[in-house]
Amino acid sequence: MMKFANLIEEHKEELAALDAIDAGKLFALGKARDIPGVVNTLRYYAGAADKVHGEVLKMSGQFHAYTLLEPIGVVGLIIPWNFPSNLLFMKLSPALASGCTVVVKPAEQTPLSALYYSHLAKQAGIPDGVINVVTGFGETAGAAISSHMGIDKVSFTGSTEVGRKVMQAAAASNLKPVSLELGGKSPLLIFDDADLNAATDLALTGITYNKGEICVASSRVYVQEGIYDEFVKKLVEKAKSWVVGDPFDPKVCQGPQVDRKQFEKIQYYIEQGKREGATLLTGGKALGNKGFYIEPTIFIDVKEDMRIAQEEIFGPVMALMKFKTIDEAILKANNTRYGLAAGIVTKDLNVANTVSRSIRAGIIWINCYFAFDHDCPYGGYKMSGFGRDLGLEALHQYFQVKSVVTPIYSSPWL
Template sequence: MSTVSEAGVVSAVNKELFIGGKWTPASGNATLEVTDPATGETLCAISDGSPQDGVAALDAAVAAQDEWAAHAPRERGEILRRAYEKLMERQEELALLMTLEMGKPLAEAKGEIAYAAEFFRWFAEEAVRIDGGYAVAPNGTGRFLVTKQPVGPCLLITPWNFPMAMGTRKIGPAIAAGCTMVIKPAEQTPLSMLALAEILAECGLPDGVLNVVTTSDAGGLIEPLIRDGRARKLSFTGSTAVGRKLLEQCAGTVMRTSMELGGNAPFLVFEDADLDAAVDGAMQAKMRNIGEACTAANRFYVHSSVADEFSRKLTERMEGLPIGRGTEDGVVVGPLIDSDAIAKVSELVADAAQRGAKVLTGGATVDGPGNFYQPTVLTGVPWEARMSSEEIFGPVAPISTFETEDEALAAANNTEYGLVGYVYTQDLTRAIRVSERMETGMVGLNQGVVSNAAAPFGGVKQSGLGREGGSVGIDEFLETKYIAIGGL
């Protein structure tokens, strides 16, 4: 158990909207409840923002934009650096807060706080590296001056599964670039973002640069802000279905967009793979965040010659995982986010079993309060099974076999998604060949975790647009301006 009080970390968070540097109740004093997914009990009530509150937040962001853009890059970076240090100082209490509202075990929550903080440290350094160019025109009669400027006020929408890291991954580059923001965290996990807003204010972020509006009506709040025309950038992390709707709305004002959408990650294990390493990687790729991650391995394709051994070893590992409330010592598998998540996972497993898949372990919910599902391994999962084409978002590992490299790649690429794929092989030429042919934005080569603040994160096909993190992450918040100089 943590030495930090559960009631204490919840009560310490301001429950109101953060607009223009001030905490303010929602219009009409409307509230929404935040629930502990491990118990079903209410943690607290917070302000439930309305479309009018959203407009007030955008007003504040627009009003602060010019002055913020004029801030020295070093100053913007120093704010981020102080925020990085503050996150690490408060890692234990922030992790507990996250576990209470989202369910992930404390050890994972602490890891997320460190990961989230890294985005602030990384973009603190990138803030002073925004550059441009100067060149002589090819005909020699003029000069080209190229500069980069903040895109302007941004709308940021974050998901519930990584409530702190998905916020810092967007807020960090926006601050570094000189953009103001309105951010809407997920309804299920708003407390981490409210705590982050307070930390940034303590670290000197000027009023109006970051505005946080919590709401139970995401569409009603965001669509008017998109159609308003003053916001010039939307960054969204969430489902592909919602991403499509947002893209349609953004077309009206030709708004710049970044979309980090769904995934259906294949995990390929070739006959020459180090099986123990592959199982270790499978556990990371599948069970990180209880499987509730867009990067989670969703489809395991294993060469037939090693499939039985791989399946046996993976089943042994999955069977030994302690299940329980994330605040309890030793727990590895916490609850899924809500009852809808439990229902979907249950439906997908039942569908696969009805189509001939064999359940090696798990395959059922856990009795008692909370949204718990057993770690599950299935073999012989046919392509017609729904889980072959739908995101599982739970602790379920479906295994199928293949005979040839081409067969494995055809199966891996047979999806509308293209976020990440995992490959285990000790053949260097095969590793390069398969990585290049895999239709994904990222590849985990003999590695089960790809996320890193210093690397570009994003997908192809219907997994999204743009990249977050790395040296290109800040470019999503910058516009390139060309100035033609004549008379020379």
């Protein structure tokens, strides 16, 4: 695994370029952040591979017992298209460290880097059959992995709708366990005492990072009424200076959406927001005649029951709303069927602690956003799924626990 990580590090430019070509991701960001993140995650779990152990159990009566952690077996990894490298290794690394073999199904939009990683794995000396990449569509290849009797577990990242199908297929076959990281509609709560410049940066980055094609995008931004007007003014200024264009251009902040289907879905939701009565503050238009580029889009006068406030758009579209009190902010933040992430911007530690304990989401960022690390577990509440990627907790998703019990016979010397 260490040698595999070293080879990935040596080929980070090629891998970043493949993800830029496939997914429209920024090449410079891929080279500086995504691929180094892959390397660090792989090394982290390589270091954990020989530190896995069970427990000695204190049983009542004359018995001695301990647990063994054994590889669950063959694992199916179904990867989405928005982070084809990072999300692959969030799952692949702990699976390898636990001793499992894997069948990887990359998204049909972004197969190139997964195929290149398998080539590097072979060069690193990972035996044939340990990492298997199967390209294809979800309806065929993904469905086959989910329902195959020879696969012992499935880990899936994608939409809630498809996650249900994965669960159903797994239950209908060999009742294999699944872990699901699904959709999100994450709130960002900005309180009156926030630094306006930092808060507007977080809000804009939170919805435009990776073109908004990220499950934890801060697509619902709630601003306390005392700073709301000033916040809106500063946010619009920054949004209008945001550079959208060629992902290989280092001056560009946001590349194209992954494909026409996603591009048209985002445009549909922008029109839907207008029809429902929200006010388009800025953006909302496609850019150029070639490619799938969309301006950063901000809606105000958004009501909680509007589709743009409830449904995952997966694009650079923000629903901006205001609140008065902490209780109101918490109530609004939890008014969603999702529970993947949330952000809080405040200088008040009591507010930060109260709100972070009250929001039902798998990860809460205070005065930051998109702060991921290989040591920090990541996953959702509610319809954002279950199970955790990253952290040592992720290793245990790829183990079976076996208990071993032996009697302790009485002895005249005891």
